[in-house]
Amino acid sequence: MSKKIILLALICISLACCNEDKKENSNLHLTGNIEGLSQGKLYIQQVQDSSLVVLDSIMIKGDSKFDSYLNIESPEMLYLFLDRGQTNSIDNNLPFFAEPGEMHIETTLNSFFADAKITGSKNxxxxxxxxxxxxxxxxxxxxxxxxxxxxxxxxxxxxxxxxxxxxxxxxxxxxxxxxxxxxxxxxxxxxxxxxxxxxxxxxxxxxxxxxxxxxxxxxxxxxxxxxxxxxxxxxxxxxxx
Structure with missing residues (x-):
């Protein structure tokens, strides 16, 4: 077995372990679907000291569905940011009041903000x-x-x-x-x-x-x-x- 194959296997194992740790330490499982999005990057952001800090980033390649495991202190406003490769606007940033548990975001690429339907949070x-x-x-x-x-x-x-x-x-x-x-x-x-x-x-x-x-x-x-x-x-x- 070549060194490259061994290294690749170790990386895969390491990533799998990291993902499992992330699941175990999370209290919020966020899933979603952005209809029409085939490629791009999503950021889940949180306000810390008046600045937006990235909690998680998700690469979209072919599949418009996504999921993320997060740990939040208590219910709070988070932001799902869609990187369109253009200037930030209201239709790139989607605020959602997150709560521990299972949450789901359903929206579209063309009307990212306006079409959003968010479930799983009474807040x-x-x-x-x-x-x-x-x-x-x-x-x-x-x-x-x-x-x-x-x-x-x-x-x-x-x-x-x-x-x-x-x-x-x-x-x-x-x-x-x-x-x-x-x-x-x-x-x-x-x-x-x-x-x-x-x-x-x-x-x-x-x-x-x-x-x-x-x-x-x-x-x-x-x-x-x-x-x-x-x-x-x-x-x-x-x-x-």
Whole structure:
């Protein structure tokens, strides 16, 4: 047997052992299918210290199906990035609220973001529900921006003031919706996540309410601990002012 064959065999054994170790040490099995993708690279990313860090990379060669074994501290937002060899855009990056267990992502190459259907995570189901309402708020906000620009052109101050007042009311309504949504779902990690990502600058009493609604498991999660720490820092900062 030649040295090359022996070396190749050792590499295969080593890779097989690594894969088995990865499975044994994982608490999340992610499977998926990207219809239309025959060749490319996928990255599963996690936010660490405000930067995206790669947890796993997957080569696609001929088969559009993929799977990955991951270990996460607690349910959290991860990102499935598709390397198209082009500039990063919203249709290259797919956020999904990961939970330990079995999860599945089904989407297409042509509409990677829009066609995505993600199953296996109660947190992600709630995130989808939330984003639908957030889209409605964003659409209303864009309508107001367009109206404001039109009135700026004709210098109609009365209308501009009215639109500005309406925009402020819409923002308050959106913040209250997020705070209420998070408070209602204190048994899921999406509650502290939304508090931190969507309404971090809201009146501190609303954050306190969300914090008080979290169950013990959520309070000990990654986002639960981050929210508690953030509230403490804000209170210290506001006391000094």
């Amino acid at each position: 992600h189901d709630l995130y989808v529900e939330f984003t639908k309402m957030r889209s409605k708020f964003n659409e209303k906000s864009m309508d107001l921006v367009e109206k404001e620009l039109e009135n700026l052109k004709i210098k109609n101050k009365n209308n501009i003031d009215s639109i500005s007042s309406e925009a402020n009311k819409l923002t308050r309504k959106k913040y209250l919706y997020v705070a209420n949504f998070a408070s209602l779902h204190g048994d899921k990690e999406i509650a502290p996540f939304l508090a931190l990502s969507e309404i971090a600058d809201i009146n501190i009493r609303y954050l306190d309410t969300i914090d008080s609604k979290m169950n013990p498991e959520v309070a000990k999660s990654k986002y639960g601990k981050m929210l508690k720490s953030y509230i403490e820092e804000r209170k210290k900062s506001e006391t000094k002012e």
